[in-house]
Amino acid sequence: DVKVTQSSRYLVKRTGEKVFLECVQDMDHENMFWYRQDPGLGLRLIYFSYDVKMKEKGDIPEGYSVSREKKERFSLILESASTNQTSMYLCASSPAPRTSGSGETQYFGPGTRLLVL
Amino acid sequence: AQSVTQPDIHITVSEGASLELRCNYSYGATPYLFWYVQSPGQGLQLLLKYFSGDTLVQGIKGFEAEFKRSQSSFNLRKPSVHWSDAAEYFCAVGLTYTGTASKLTFGTGTRLQVTL
Structure with missing residues (x-):
């Protein structure tokens, strides 16, 4: 099974801080993605x-x-x-497209919920 | 640019009832279509995908979806819903970006509530 892990599930930071979110995948995928998820806006x-x-x-x-x-x-x-970066952050990975027209499945990590105060 | 519309923000069904979640897409070429499910506090799990071939696609957990090109739709169905199906469901359309990566564009999601 593909495994995508994210370094933290929950994170609280102060305005102006530098924040690092880490994502690791174990399937040797070429492509990796970062999304943010907000209610009513999807990913x-x-x-x-x-x-x-x-x-x-x-x-x-x-x-x-x-x-x-x-x-x-x-x-x-x-x-x-x-503060407007308070959100859920999702990482995903996928293989490289096999052909110019192929759409590969993305595999997601559990997400990091970030609160910026 | 491609886009995905999920017209229902929230749906409530009784356990054992049938379910249909709607998804419409806008895309100029043959689409690659996905349905993902997200349980509370979790990441997204792939339910099923359509790349080509048979327009009725079977997925995990008893879900299926039908691709209808004439209606630009990819609706998700389940004949009998279980309480554990309560979650948020996302439809997505995929395209290949400059031949190096496949991007997904997601709909805004439909939250499913199941009553006992």
Whole structure:
């Protein structure tokens, strides 16, 4: 079974702090993703990575950065946390597309619920 | 750009009753469609997916979904709901981004409540 783990289930930080959210997958997947989930808005893609050191912006990258130094690990960084970044953060991984038109299944971690005070 | 609409924010059904959750998508090409379920405080678990072929797809936990191209729909069904099915359900459409990664666009979710 694919396993995606996230470093914390719950996190409380102060405004202005630098926050690191860590995600690790054990299936040698090329692609990794960070989403935030808010009530009534569903999941929105923040950033994704298709290879080590490679990253692409998603739909809502403002206020976030990412790092992927090793294939199995993908970090989300909040440079200066703000209260509007209070949310549930979900990490996912998937294999690289087998063809240019294939859609691969994403496998999700349990999520990190972040509260910024 | 692709989009997914789940018109029902909240649905309540009695245990043992049938269930249908609606999903409509907007996408210019052949879509890759997914249904995920999220139990309270948990991550998302894949229920089923449609890539091609038979338009009626079977998934885990007794769920099925039918792809209807003419209606741009991918509705999720279950003939008899169990109390443990209470959760939030997300429909998603996938596309390949520059051939290097597959992105998913999610609907806003439908929360299912099951009464005993």
